[in-house]
Amino acid sequence: MSITMQGPWTVSVKSKNAAFAQRFIIAGAASGNGTFAGEITTPPVAVTGDHWTITIQNNPGTGFQASDDQIRFPFVVGGQYHFDIESNDAGGDEDFDDLILRCRTPVTLTDFLIYGHVSYYDETCIFNPCFPLHAVIDSRFSLREALRNPDLRAPIEKLYPERVPRIGPPDPGPLQEAPFRALVIPIEEETAIPPKRVQILKPPPVPIRPADAKPKAAKDSAEPDDASVRTVTATQTARLAGAKTSVAAFDRVGLAKIIDHIRRFCETGPLPGVALRFQEYDRTSAERAGGTYTGTGAREPLGACVTDSRGNYIFRFSRDLGDFLDELFNDFVIGDGIVQVMPDIIVQMLDPTRPGGVGFESAPYWNVPLFKRINICVPDGVIHRPPTACEGHNAIQALGRIPIGPPTIDPTPPGLPPGYGPRVRPGSYLGAEGRITVTNNISNVPQPRCAAWENCVDFFACFTEHPNVKQYTIRWRLHGGGGWNFFTESLLHDKPANLGLPDYIGDLVGPHDSSLHIDGLAAVTAPAYFNIENDPAWASHINDLKGTICTGNYAPTPMPIDFRIEGYDAAGNKVGGADDTITMYIDNDTPDFDIDSVEMLGAPGGDCALFTLPVGDERAPLTVRFKANELFGFMSSYSLSVRKGNTSQFSSIDDTPAGLSHGAYSHGDNLACSNYFGTRDAIGNFGLATIDLRPPGTTPWLEADQPFCTFAVNLGCAKRVTNGYNTAVRGYGTIQYLLGIQRSTTP
Secondary structure, eight states: OOEEEOSOEEEEEEEEOOSSEEEEEEESOSBOOEEEEOSTTSOOEEEBOSSEEEEEEEESSSOOEEOEEEEOOOEEETTEEEEEEEEEOSSSOOOSOSEEEEEEEEOOSSEEEEEEEEEEEOGGGOSOTTOTTEEEEOSHHHHHHHHTSHHHHHHHHHHOGGGGGGOOSOOOSTTOSSOOOOEEEESSOSSSSOOOEEEEEEOOOOOOOOTTOOOOOOSSTTSOOOGGGOOOEEEEEEEOTTOOOOOOOSOHHHHHHHHHHHHTTOOEEEOTTOEEEEEEEOOOHHHHTTOOOOSOSOEEEEEEEEOOTTSEEEEEEEOOGGGGGGSSSOOEEETTEEEEEOOEEEEEEEOTTSGGGEEEEOOOBOSOOSEEEOOEEEEGGGSSSOOOOOOSSOSEEEETTEEOOOBSSSSOOTTSOTTOSOEEETTEEEOTTSOEEEOOOOTTSOOOSSBEEOSEEEEEEOOTTOTTOOEEEEEEEETTSSOOEEOOOOEEEOOGGGTTSTTOOOEEEEOEEEEEOGGGSSOEEEEEEEOOTTOTTSOOTTTTEEEEEEGGGTOSSSEEEEEEEEEEOTTSOEEEEEEEEEEEEEOOOOOEEEEEEEEETTEEOOTTEEEEEOTTOTTOOEEEEEEEEOTTSBEEEEEEEEEETTOSTTOOOEEESTTTTEEEOOOOOSSSOOOBOBHHHHHOSSOOEEEEEEOSTTOOSSOTTOSEEEEEEEEEEEEOEEOSSSOSOEEEEEEEEEEEEEEOSOO
16 A cells, blocks of 8 residues: 655665565655656655655566555654655565665654554543543543443533533444544643643754855755755743633542553554544634633644554644744744744544545644654544454455354355355354344444344455456345346545545545446446455555445345345456355334323323322223334334333333233344244234233322322334444334323312
8 A cells, every 4th residue: 555645755765675676656746756666776756745655566577566565653863854664575574674765854843743553442441542641532432431430420511511411322333424522531630621832943043155155956855945944953842821721620530540440451453544634723712711622613634644554654744834823823933942832633534435534533632743643542433343354265254343254055056146045154143034143242243133234234345365356246136036236336435645635535436337247248338346455546444345235225125135246357357256145134114113092990091191090099000002013023122111200210010911011032043033023923913912000019100299290101112133333223212102190189
């Protein structure tokens, strides 16, 4: 994959230790583009441009191909930043020393260089581990978990009271509509966010030239001889005079102890090949006055980059001396130094499959100096799935985060497509009709039991055993027969070379019209997708995502659907063995559940139900007629209960006959799935159950001092469905029947 660069750099060959021919290609630059021999004797290349790429290639005898590459973190020597790009060619040593490039650029008054490691973390950590001085909550899941702990809830309610009542349903996974806006809670500081700081920069003196002297020629265009970009030393930083503070009173020591304990159990892993976009954040007036972080301040785009094979990145951006005018005041000269307001930086992880093209947004990294390491941690729940190597001989690898095993029918019977039938691997069972069961208990992998598929499902497959596959098609049909139809949903992915384009949201992987020999017949024009798995022009993160199946387009009513992926070479011929099929039982229907009527001793309810207790009968039954059915057998559970007034102490009730006020699916075989329809299983086709409800035990409806109270009969249910990311059970309801119960005024 290409290494993304920003601004002027000088690129030279540091070393070569390879038998294969080596070269590097610079593209997208304003100057310095070209293909250069990977030899020590190659002259240094001066490159300029806002956004450009370096690609290292090797020739094992079959033509030049991309090498694996990785970056080393930068360092400063002699007033210049230096860093190395290491590469590993097609040989078998995997030591990343076959060709090493050295990149260097001056340390200047106006150029910032940030670098670091990008990783994902388990959201059970609650707090982002990349912010040691603040407790940062940056996912909906983490916020819900934090609010369950009274010690963590207290500072959230103190600093972000408006966020507490807005906790919605669980995240649907990477398809959620917008990135979560982080909550920033101080641990060591008294202010809600750090006060604004400045850095005092001291450049070396400018040599005085005679008036008639000619300017000295610059060594190359990457190192201009200009006073505005002279090398510089950051001598110190200082708090901005007059910055407002706001004391946030809560138990910081207690919070820090909880965080220290949680972080010991955080699981993390690298995120290679992800695209990052950087923004400079201007604090709002309320934030400058000492308020909490809102994320609503003005932003300025700074550029983008892509992480390497280890999840590391280097990013350079420039801030013109006039750029700081939008801060509290202009930069100014003090003595022989220059004072600059230090920028706050937000990092976004780009994801073209998401609305708006953004999958995650960090909290600000406050007061960034000219040269800074910034590690970036991304919640596990917002990425499609952790980097995973392809397994087995079958192309189809996963649906969402649910791993899909190899076919159990091998070889495939004549007349059926390859891969047809059940798919099984340890802990993952996909039945012949596409019902899914997962028992692997892996964190952030749904654990459905004989569930259907719903909403939009990411379809992962790879052709690692078929390197000639340059494009592929996906077709679908009703399960078990009928004609095949072409899948045509758009798929976007990032190209590192294009990240610098304004408003970039990815390039089209497909569909595109291609001449293909479908089913071995004469070539026809068909919708195909580029196979980007091993193409260095594309970012490597989730490059095995072959499409997103929005299931409602294929099964408007619940039914099993076959999906088939086939690989083709550049000439449009099908590659032998690059063929796989999967069946998905799709069900996007809402369960059929409702409260038909409520009566008390024959007295009907109605729109404004009010029941009068008979004298001497404090526990007269409510007769409830209701239904809770899932018409295709995917009911998980249903429950009917009564709530009294504004209390939660009356949620338990007795029912007659026993068992009909609630029900739940009982899982049996992982592949030979059983159905559970709900009340229909006990009552018959219509599924209307009639039960009598009374208060629990000997409890009366009304206490002795209560002449009247309101009640609610609540009915809720859940289905066994998943999109490969969610919790595998979707809840519906609650349907409420509101009523009042009063004492009789007649003796």
